[in-house]
Amino acid sequence: MTGIIGIALSGVRAMQGALETVADNVANAATPGFARRVPRLATAPGGGSLSPLERDLLSGNGVLLTGIARATDLLRVDSLRRTEGEVAALAAATRWFATIEGTLTGPASLAGPLADFFGAAADLAADPSAVAVRATFLARAGALADRFNGSAAALDRIRADIDSEARVEVQRINDLAAAIRDTNALLRRATPGGSAAAVLADERDRLLSELASIAGIDVRFDARGVATVRLPDAGGPVLVDGLSANPARLEPVAAGGYRLRVGELGDDVPATVLGGTLAGLSAARQLLTATRERLDALADRLAADVNRLHRAGVDLTGAAGQDLFGTRAVRVRAALANGGEARISARLADGAAPPPLRLTYNGATAQWTLARADLSASVSGTLPLALDGVTVEGSGTPRDGDVFTLAVLQGAAGIHLRPLEPAEVAAADALIADAAADNRGSGQLTLLDAPRLDPPAVPPFRLLVLAGSLLELRDGADTLLAAGPLGATLAGDGFAVRLSGRPAEGDQFRILPNSSGGGGGTAVRIAALRALGGPQGTLEEANDRLVTGISVPLAAAQTRLESARGARDALAAALHETAGVDLNREAADMLRFQQALQANARVIQAARETFEAILAAGR
Amino acid sequence: MTLVTRGAPIILQAERMQRVEARMERLQAQIATGRRFTAPSEDPALANRAALLERLETVAAARARVIERADTRLALAETAIDGVSGALMRLRELALSGANGTLSASDRAVVAAEVRALGAQVLDLANVRDEAGRFLFAGAADAAPAYAPDAEGGPVVWRGAGAGPGAEAAGVGGAQVPRGPDVFGRDADGLFASIDALLEALSEPDDASRAEAMATALSGLEAAFDRATTARARIGAARARLEAEQEQLAAARLDIARGLAATSGLDLTEAIAALRALGLTLAASQQAFGQIFRFSLFDRLG
Numbered sequence: 001m002t003g004i005i006g007i008a009l010s011g012v013r014a015m016q017g018a019l020e021t022v023a024d025n026v027a028n029a030a031t032p033g034f035a036r037r038v039p040r041l042a043t044a045p046g047g048g049s050l051s052p053l054e055r056d057l058l059s060g061n062g063v064l065l066t067g068i069a070r071a072t073d074l075l076r077v078d079s080l081r082r083t084e085g086e087v088a089a090l091a092a093a094t095r096w097f098a099t100i101e102g103t104l105t106g107p108a109s110l111a112g113p114l115a116d117f118f119g120a121a122a123d124l125a126a127d128p129s130a131v132a133v134r135a136t137f138l139a140r141a142g143a144l145a146d147r148f149n150g151s152a153a154a155l156d157r158i159r160a161d162i163d164s165e166a167r168v169e170v171q172r173i174n175d176l177a178a179a180i181r182d183t184n185a186l187l188r189r190a191t192p193g194g195s196a197a198a199v200l201a202d203e204r205d206r207l208l209s210e211l212a213s214i215a216g217i218d219v220r221f222d223a224r225g226v227a228t229v230r231l232p233d234a235g236g237p238v239l240v241d242g243l244s245a246n247p248a249r250l251e252p253v254a255a256g257g258y259r260l261r262v263g264e265l266g267d268d269v270p271a272t273v274l275g276g277t278l279a280g281l282s283a284a285r286q287l288l289t290a291t292r293e294r295l296d297a298l299a300d301r302l303a304a305d306v307n308r309l310h311r312a313g314v315d316l317t318g319a320a321g322q323d324l325f326g327t328r329a330v331r332v333r334a335a336l337a338n339g340g341e342a343r344i345s346a347r348l349a350d351g352a353a354p355p356p357l358r359l360t361y362n363g364a365t366a367q368w369t370l371a372r373a374d375l376s377a378s379v380s381g382t383l384p385l386a387l388d389g390v391t392v393e394g395s396g397t398p399r400d401g402d403v404f405t406l407a408v409l410q411g412a413a414g415i416h417l418r419p420l421e422p423a424e425v426a427a428a429d430a431l432i433a434d435a436a437a438d439n440r441g442s443g444q445l446t447l448l449d450a451p452r453l454d455p456p457a458v459p460p461f462r463l464l465v466l467a468g469s470l471l472e473l474r475d476g477a478d479t480l481l482a483a484g485p486l487g488a489t490l491a492g493d494g495f496a497v498r499l500s501g502r503p504a505e506g507d508q509f510r511i512l513p514n515s516s517g518g519g520g521g522t523a524v525r526i527a528a529l530r531a532l533g534g535p536q537g538t539l540e541e542a543n544d545r546l547v548t549g550i551s552v553p554l555a556a557a558q559t560r561l562e563s564a565r566g567a568r569d570a571l572a573a574a575l576h577e578t579a580g581v582d583l584n585r586e587a588a589d590m591l592r593f594q595q596a597l598q599a600n601a602r603v604i605q606a607a608r609e610t611f612e613a614i615l616a617a618g619r
Numbered sequence: 620m621t622l623v624t625r626g627a628p629i630i631l632q633a634e635r636m637q638r639v640e641a642r643m644e645r646l647q648a649q650i651a652t653g654r655r656f657t658a659p660s661e662d663p664a665l666a667n668r669a670a671l672l673e674r675l676e677t678v679a680a681a682r683a684r685v686i687e688r689a690d691t692r693l694a695l696a697e698t699a700i701d702g703v704s705g706a707l708m709r710l711r712e713l714a715l716s717g718a719n720g721t722l723s724a725s726d727r728a729v730v731a732a733e734v735r736a737l738g739a740q741v742l743d744l745a746n747v748r749d750e751a752g753r754f755l756f757a758g759a760a761d762a763a764p765a766y767a768p769d770a771e772g773g774p775v776v777w778r779g780a781g782a783g784p785g786a787e788a789a790g791v792g793g794a795q796v797p798r799g800p801d802v803f804g805r806d807a808d809g810l811f812a813s814i815d816a817l818l819e820a821l822s823e824p825d826d827a828s829r830a831e832a833m834a835t836a837l838s839g840l841e842a843a844f845d846r847a848t849t850a851r852a853r854i855g856a857a858r859a860r861l862e863a864e865q866e867q868l869a870a871a872r873l874d875i876a877r878g879l880a881a882t883s884g885l886d887l888t889e890a891i892a893a894l895r896a897l898g899l900t901l902a903a904s905q906q907a908f909g910q911i912f913r914f915s916l917f918d919r920l921g
Contacts, residue, residue, distance in 0.1 A: 098660065105659055111670055115677035122681040125788035126688035129761065130751035316762075432759045432781030437800035512780055519759030520784040527788045530678070544670050547659055554660035565638075569631050587916030 004607040010044050010062030011600035017065040018593040022586050024195075029581040033206030035070040036581050037198060042066045067193025070201055072579040077205060078219065080575055081212040083568040085275030088213040090561035092280025096162060097554040100288055103154035104295070104550065110151065110543045113144040121527040124427050128520030129316065134422035137523075141306075141324060142417035148299045152412035155292050159285065166258055166281045169214050170250045173260075173278075176211045177229070177245040183207060184226045185243050192224060201225050215260065216275030232274035237262040256289025257282035287553060294546045296411025302539055303327045303415050305529050312449070313426030313522030318515040321426025321522065328353065328414045330390055333405045340399035344392060346406055350418075352389020356407055359385075359392055363400025368392075373405075428514050429521030431495055436508040441465065443503030447511070448489060450496035457481060457493035460512035465503040473497060632908060639901045646894045655885045669883040672875050679872045682789035683865065689786035689794040690861045693854050696755050696796040699747040700851045703802070703810075706737045706744070707844045710814065713737075714840055717821050718833040724824070731821040738814040742766055742775060745803055745811075756799040758782050765799045766811065775811040777803070791864055794857050802850040804843055813839030 018039040028034040044064035104110065120133075120140040127133045183204045190197040204227055211217055216232035217239070229240040231248070239246055239262055249261045249268065258278065261268040273279045303325040313321040330346040344359060356373040370385040370392055371378030379385050384393045390406060408414070433445045443465065457475035464472045469486040475493070482490035489498045497511065529539065536542035648657055659666035716722070717730045746764040747755050757765035757779030769776045777799040785795035803810040813836055820832035 098658070101658055101660055106657070111674065115674060115681075119677060119681040119684070122685050122788040123688070126685040126784055126786065127751060128784050129753040133751075428759065429781075434758065434781045434798070437777075437805045510780065514759060514781075516760045516762035518753065518757070518761040518783070519781060520788070521759075524787045527681075540674055544667055547670070548663055548667055551659035551663040551666060554658075555663050558660065565634075569635070572631055583915035583917060587920060591920070 004610075005604055007060060007062035008600045008603035008607065010064060012597055012604070014039075014041055014063045014065040015593045015597035015600060017068075019590065019597065021068055022590045022593060025581045025586050026583065029583060029586075033202050033209070034581070035072040035198075035202055035205070035579040037195070038069045038071045039065055040067045040069050040193070068195050068198055069193070070198050070579070072205075073575060074221075076571060076575045076578070077209075080568070080571045081209050081219070082216070082275065083564060083571055084209055085212045085216050085279075086564045087561065087568050088277045089275050089279040089283070090557055090564050092277045093283045094280075094554065094557045094561050096158070096281065096284030097287060097550060097557055099158055100155070100284065100291060101547075101550045101554055103151050103158065104291070104547055108147070108151055108154065109547075110144075110147055110298075111540065113140070113147045114540050114543060116140045117144045118527055118530040121523055121529075124425070125520040125523035125527050128427040128523055129518065131422045134316075134425045134427065137425055137427075138417065138420060138422060144302075145325060145415045145417050148295070148412040148415050151295060152292070152299075152409075155288060155295070156413070159288055159292075162281050162285050162288065163252075166250055166278060166285075169278050169281070170248055170260070173211065173214055173239075173248050174245075176207050176214070177240050177248070180204065180207045180211070180227060180229060180240045181243060181245040184240070187225050188243075190224075197225070212276060214276045215273055215278045231260060231262055231271040236271045237269040252285070256286040258285065283557075287550065291546065291550060292412070294542075294549065296413075297536075298539065298542050298546060299412040299415040300327065300410075301534065301542070305532070305539075306526060309522055309525045309529070310426050312430060313525075314428050314430045314514050314517050315426045316423040316428075316517040318513070318517045319424075320430065322420065322424065323350070323418055324420065324425075326350070326414070326416045326418045327410065329409045329416055330354075331407050331409050331413075332359075332392075333407070335403040335405070338399070338402040338404075340397055340402045342394050342396040342398035342402060344394045344404050347391045347393075348408070349389035349391070354388035354390050354406075354408055356405065357387060357390060359404040359406065361398040361400065361402040363398075368394075368398075426517075427521075427523040428517045428519045430514055431511055432514045432519065433497070433509060433511045436510065439504070439507040439509075441504030441507045442501050443499050443507055443509070444501040445509050445511075446498045446500065448496040448498060450491045450494060453481075453493040459493075460510055461492055463490070463497055463499065463509040463511065465499070465505055465507040467505050469503065469505075471499055629912070636901060636904060636908070639897055639904070643894060643897045643901070646890055646897065649885050650887065650890050650894070653885050653887075654883050656883065665882055669879060672879045672882060676872060676875045676879070679868050679875065683868050683872075685786050685789035686791065686794075686861050686865055686868070689784075689789075689791070690858060690865075692749055692755060692783075692796050693794065693858050693861070695747065695749055696802075697851065697854050697858070699744045699755065700802060700847055700854065702744045703741055704844065704847050704851065706741050707810070707840060707847060710734060710737050710817065711837065711840050711844065714817055714833060714837045717817070718830060718837065720826060720830070727821045731818055734814065734817055734821065738811070738818075741810065741814070745799065753783075754779070755783070755796045756802060758798045766803070774806070774815055776806040786861065786864075789864070791861065794861055797850050797853060801853075802847060804846050808839060808842075810840075810843040810846075813843055 018041070021037040021039045025036050042064050043060075044062040102108065117137075117140045120137040123133050124137045183200055187197065187200045187204065190200055204225065208217070208219055208227060208229070211229065218230040218232070218234045218236065220228045222228075222242075226242055227240065228238065228242065230236045231239050237246070239248060246263050248271075249265075251259050251261050251270070253259055258273055258281065260271045260273060260278075262271050263269050273282050303323075307323040307325055310321045310324040315321055326348070328348055330348050332344050332346050334344070340361065342361070348354070354372075358371050358373055360369050360371070361367075362369065366382075367380050368383055368385055369378055369380040370387045370390075372388070377387065379387050384391055386392070392406070429447070431447055433447055435443065435445065445463065457479065458477045460476050461481070462474050464474065466472060471484055471486060471488070471490060472480060473482045473490045473492055474480055481492050484490055486499060486503065489496050492511065495511065497509075499509070531538060534542070536545055645657075645661075649655060656662050656666055659670075713730050713734055717727055722730070745756055745766040749755055753761040754763065754765045755761070757763065757777075759781030760779045761783055763778055765777060765779045766775050767778055768774065779799050782795045782798060785791070785793070787794075800806075800809070804812075806812065816832065816839055817836035820829055820836050823829035823832050
């Protein structure tokens with residue numbers, strides 16, 4: 001009879017435990033990372049008997065709550081971790097790609113200023129003498145250079161932001177690694193199958209999934225659920241090994257991305273980044289580096305092409321053209337620790353390419369020192385100071401020990417419009433060629449580039465057509481410079497001529513310096529740059545490629561993000577089926593366990609009544 | 620994609636609905652701007668094509684401005700040459716009347732005075748300037764007057780050089796204002812030399828020599844008239860060419876605009892319909908979400 005009570009009691013205990021798991025599940029229905037608890041019930045080997053003497057050999061053994069299992073699927077959890085990593089990588093890449101795209105499209109697009117610049121060049125060609133048109137041309141050139149500077153500065157800012165986000169993420173990797181190590185230690189001590197172990201396993205899985213969303217990881221568990229984590233796969237270095245965690249550091253690589261170095265300093269091993277936010281940041285940094293290189297190349301090409309043509313022309317005073325664009329600029333940065341209020345500005349001489357410089361103030365002697373950063377040369381005194389083509393000026397009061405660093409900007413960051421007056425725009429050709437009014441033939445003269453003569457010839461030059469279509473090029477002192485047949489290239493002083501068509505004997509052509517700066521030949525050539533192809537097509541096509549180089553990877557990343565999210569959702573839903581808490585199921589379980597509990601209690605009561613009846617019968 | 624199911628975790632379902640909202644926001648931005656994409660990444664190929672078309676449009680606009688500018692200069696030159704032709708007709712009349720032997724010396728002096736005045740007028744017309752103040756007939760050396768007495772204060776000669784700006788920047792050749800010698804002839808026997816010859820002939824006392832000199836001057840003036848007419852015709856031809864280019868450009872720009880509308884323009888009807896549909900989907904899934912997660916079995920337990 002006591003056997004019945006023992007068995008029923010085991011049932012009551014087991015059902016109580018089972019009901020507790022239901023309560024736990026319902027309480028944690030909204031807890032992230034919580035895996036549904038399942039009571040593990042088994043037939044009790046020893047029934048519920050208190051003593052072998054009282055044991056009824058014919059009765060059953062009752063029930064035992066052997067442990068609490070987590071209703072999770074390790075394989076699915078691992079797949080979900082990987083997809084979460086992929087989603088995080090693509091989300092980070094998409095976010096930064098879109099930011100990079102924003103620096104070169106929409107209001108920041110180079111297309112508008114480029115079109116405006118070439119439009120202004122065409123206007124200049126049509127109206128080379130109008131001061132307003134020249135001023136507009138300069139303004140457009142300045143706006144174009146500014147747009148380059150703006151995009152370059154925005155890209156630099158984005159690079160700094162990506163770097164700082166990556167540093168924060170690596171810090172989180174180290175924090176998570178430490179937390180996983182601690183959880184490992186607790187797991188090793190916890191009773192397997194106990195509720196404490198289940199809680200620790202939940203925590204471990206949550207930490208791992210957070211870690212996987214930062215960087216791709218490979219995880220192995222031992223029998224007690226202690227995790228070993230490697231970056232990024234089974235062949236990579238160990239981040240967490242049981243009870244020890246190795247520190248990870250961020251290292252930029254040449255192509256622009258990142259990799260990690262895992263281990264103590266001096267004993268560290270490189271690990272590639274294959275997933276998670278960090279992989280997205282690495283991809284974004286690579287794209288940014290490539291974009292910046294292309295932008296710089298575009299700026300350099302524009303400056304070189306326009307300057308070459310502009311230098312070959314003459315301005316409104318007949319003087320030879322200067323460079324239109326400068327390609328280098330100096331950036332002055334005040335050190336954060338500066339105590340004074342001095343404002344420093346720096347100018348760069350044309351063609352100067354100085355190394356990085358440092359400007360320091362000595363309060364005791366009230367002198368500034370401008371020195372190369374490697375200290376190979378320096379000048380001291382009061383401002384302005386000049387070194388390596390950089391002139392530094394300042395205002396305001398400095399304090400002893402103030403430091404300013406001067407860096408040279410190039411490419412898209414360094415391009416700028418040189419301070420030219422509208423009259424200094426070299427819109428005209430340096431030489432004017434025309435046919436004499438009484439020429440009878442219809443010869444066409446073409447001017448070409450050629451080296452200067454030493455000693456120089458005397459302008460103006462004349463091209464004479466002799467008998468048998470022989471040509472003579474003579475200078476102003478009637479010195480014969482070159483002779484040849486029709487169609488040949490005759491070299492003069494800084495130019496060459498080629499006559500085509502049908503000239504008649506006795507025809508003459510003049511070639512004279514453009515002292516009045518009239519005509520718009522150079523402007524025509526600058527406007528024609530628009531259609532001039534290069535290795536990347538025209539300048540504007542190169543800009544299109546620059547934009548496409550961002551928009552295509554961005555569009556691809558967006559598409560991949562969508563599908564990765566879909567895959568992640570499907571996996572998460574599948575995992576939720578097993579590991580998630582479904583309140584309806586919990587309610588059903590609760591009813592089931594409650595009824596079983598009541599039934600067991602009822603059995604005890606029946607046993608007691610039976611026992612009492614037997615006792616009463618014996619009285 | 621099913622938006623709402625009982626199986627998926629609630630957070631994911633909320634995220635899905637957020638994505639629908641994001642799509643609606645994008646559609647709203649498209650409707651607000653009238654463009655099919657706001658960032659090139661939304662459709663890189665189409666955006667590239669749109670950029671190409673927009674560039675073609677700016678090229679066409681720049682060409683149109685260049686052509687218009689060249690046409691204005693040609694129109695100014697045309698007006699000046701019309702003035703020269705008028706003066707030349709009067710000069711021819713004066714030369715014919717001066718050749719009449721019945722005129723007295725004082726009558727000839729009156730004629731000579733008018734010829735001098737007409738000469739000054741023609742010189743002014745030859746030194747006509749554009750709006751920028753540059754001399755139209757001086758070619759590329761247009762900062763100084765096209766015609767001026769030579770260094771010794773002698774006869775008027777052409778001081779220009781080369782050719783002036785035309786419409787080369789628009790890819791159209793031959794739209795320059797003709798050079799001085801093409802309109803007024805050579806310095807030795809052109810228009811100004813003929814006027815000088817006429818004045819000299821008018822002051823010739825000997826009848827026979829005068830008649831001969833008048834005949835020479837008259838033939839010079841006839842030649843000058845022919846040359847001016849030819850120059851006028853050439854300008855007319857150049858302007859006709861420019862006009863044809865302008866028309867062609869206008870047609871091309873219309874095509875570009877159509878292309879742009881087809882590439883980056885938004886089909887409003889479609890966009891609004893899509894927005895409505897998405898709105899309905901979102902509202903429905905929100906309601907379904909509410910319904911599905913509203914009750915659980917716990918509510919039914921007594």
